[in-house]
Amino acid sequence: MQVFRPRIAIAGGGPSGLALGLLLSRRDIPTTIYDLRRPPTPQLLAKPSGMLDLHQESGLKTIRECGLWESFQAALGDCSEATRVLNKDGDVLYTDEGELAYRPEIPRNSLTNMLVQSLPQDTIKWNKKITAAHSARSATTGATEVTLHFGSNETATFDFVVGADGAWSRVRKLLSEVKPLYSGVYNLTVTLRNASTKYPHLAELNGSGSLIALGDRNGIMTHRGPQDSIRVYGAITTPDEKWPITAGLHRKSAAELKDALLGNNDLFGGWAPPLQHLLATACDEQTRDNPIPPDTDSHDPDLLQPLYMLPVGYRWQHRTGVTLVGDAAHLMTPFAGEGVNLALWDALDLSRVLSGFSEAKDAAEWQEMLDPRVREFEEAMQRRAAEKAEETARNKDMLLSENGAQALADTFNMFRDMKAAGASPEGH
Template identity: 60%
Template structure:
């Protein structure tokens, strides 16, 4: 009699799904990862992308446990941990070199590439869109079976399914009626490439790490990135969830969006010339690099702070599918990788052996999964609350002053405790 192997599917090939699949594979548990998107090419993964700062208790620990620490260290360095805060007039209100602990920055594409390089060929099923999800009890075995339907790709049944499928998760429908809600903020994203040689004054303005210019309910934020780039995010406060369509920008280019952003006193018309130049150059450069492409304008969504569900045998959620939040604290990918670490430990602790079957495996797993979900959602609630408070601070009328004051109090307290000298 062969040893029981549970049938496990991970829906979603983002960082959490890839990390979970790799952690389980390393320890002999086979999984299948289903991803809606096509497999990215090396050319696509080499393009500049958003930067992610990984934290010690979560993202950095995941890199170590996935066996990627050396490769991770080789992939960082495009963006330092330095930060500066400006007001709309261009005055620098705060600078620091990264705080009390190291939080190295890595490009999202580079992180994806690291994880993909270590996932066995054939584990990921690309271009697989979930069209239906069904949970039912097998009357013969007594086990719960989760059936995933993929349209033209047929269907498959599993003993356990992990929803790592992001904001609009299909797997979440098994567990929760919650839907993401609009946060009141939009991001316009554009990239300037080879900035040090082409626009050295903008390289100096942005610095080697991150820059945040905040005020009047809006923000201009930058990260340095691969190819000596500046990744610019223009954040807008608006109650209009469909702002891009209302403003007639959906079929335009980033260069066209520039006129709207710089032409309104409610947006960036009255900001400092250097900041307006940064925004204009980024929009123009984005259009030159991607002629005819639609502008990258995204409304930001969040699940209700404290989102929870009643545990259900055979399925759980991790990452944005479980606790979607806005990016104002840099916690999203870190929490997602933390979830993957903890869930891998739960699944690795499940029963194995010739006397185990699906029903016994699920029954032994359920109490451990309840604890996992409880812990995951408790820490997510705390981080989501912090993130939402940060959103209110960043997008306030006096955002720069409030953020600078926050950091001053933080460093003053740390200095008084002898931890660090304030910058």
């Protein structure tokens, strides 16, 4: 008798989608991953990117189960776990060398490359933008079929679809009409390379790991990265969801944004000169490394972006044949470092669900067996995501308060005291 093999699709090739595809392939369960981007080139993957600190119970556990521990270790080293906290006047309020917890930092591009290179060939279908998804019960088989729609009237139908397609997930629309909410924060992302040789004073200011400077409800947060880089994030609190347009900053280069950010005392105009110099230099280097192409006025779309989040405690009604993972399921701001860790945790748990029962004779029986396990997966994921979302919201409010630097330094010192007393500090 022919063995039934379910048709499984993963919408989105971020960390959760790629990890899920790899974990299933290691269990001999084929999947198809659809991603709207072009295949990443070696040149793109070599560029500095955001650093991700992976946690023992989630990200690191998933890396081990993916069989990537040695590759992961080889990709470390660009950013230490050291942390410095400064106030807006440049006073150092707290330092550590990463002794409070083991949360190694890996470049996002390196993590992506590890996962992509480990997947079976042709698993990922690049340049496939999902424009819509719908589900319907087959009159012939009695099974639920989920159809993904792409451009040019192209479609593909599956027995199970995982929405790993990020903040503005198309797959999420099958489960609820809830949309992400503006968090009240804008984020600027700029990078300077070759810091130790070109700007040794900035490399010394930053240190080998991360620097967090906070005050007046704004922040400059950095980390070291590939190519001897310093990645600089500017967190700006504003109730205006369309702030760049309102402020006349829409479609500006980083070098042009620099003057607006440093010339306004409500932003970074009153900050210590070394911190201003760090931000200004990163803005200039960002523009120098990414010149505007000829015959176009386009700029890097990722420089100044609003941060969105799903409502804390977001849940959906279970539906046969579809579920969500990662940002599609629990989008939150980055102020607890939990996003990618939860995404990888989701992938690990869902891979066990999809491989955790005996073979079925057809799609309808397979879905009937799968449904209660997916419900349990969703409930567990939603509970832990709600806890991390609450933590993230508290962190955002603390960090971007009037005296965020002192509040963060006090928190880290509390964790240090707990560790010295033999306790295991949560949330660091």
